[in-house]
Amino acid sequence: MKVYKIPEATVMRLSVYSRYLHQLLEDGIDTISSGEIARGVGVSSAQVRKDLAYFGEFGTRGVGYKVEELYGHLMKILGLDHRWNIILVGAGKLGSALALYRGFADRGFNICTILDVDKDRIGSRLGDIEIESIELIKEKVRKYKISIGVVAVPAPAAQDVTDQLISAGVKAILNFSPRVLQVPNDVVLRNVDLSVHLEVLSFNLALDK
The missing domain is CATH 1.10.10.10 (Winged helix-like DNA-binding domain superfamily/Winged helix DNA-binding domain)
Incomplete structure (x- = not known):
């Protein structure tokens, strides 16, 4: 990393x-x-x-x-003087919330493609974006000149999805899955585990008891 x-x-x-x-x-x-x-x-x-x-x-x-x-x-x-194209992998509840969050666009982050493996989700839309098959990952990264990949899949699938993103040429990954990922030294990885933040809160509350 x-x-x-x-x-x-x-x-x-x-x-x-x-x-x-x-x-x-x-x-x-x-x-x-x-x-x-x-x-x-x-x-x-x-x-x-x-x-x-x-x-x-x-x-x-x-x-x-x-x-x-x-x-x-x-x-x-911060690199926010221009826009960054993002690929979001995972269109479940968390992925859907991320896709529909307008705050990303306000700060220059453009989610331009959403991929999933669930055939029931593929073809439906999140906002203006159609959910497509993860099999298109390399094509989408190349087409939209993707800079950042967002991983919002269940933990067992997170490393495989990350490997596919890296293979497709993505150099920065935001991981929302509760799994420690392995990436090459030239890839920037940022983990967002909401349970960790809750545990920090519980730690501080426990100190006050």
């Missing part, structure tokens, strides 16, 4: 910062300090400055940051 020098936690915070700055733009706010950003997203001002320092110098000492300018920098750093 590909590993980068910038801490993943920093990248996640940059995403939060960008969303907060977008809210400020909608509210008509022109400038902001690191302390105000920190209070808005729930971290320290030192953390904000440290995260931004990985990518250069922003803002003016004693004045702060121009919101629109900083937002533009963060969108470029």
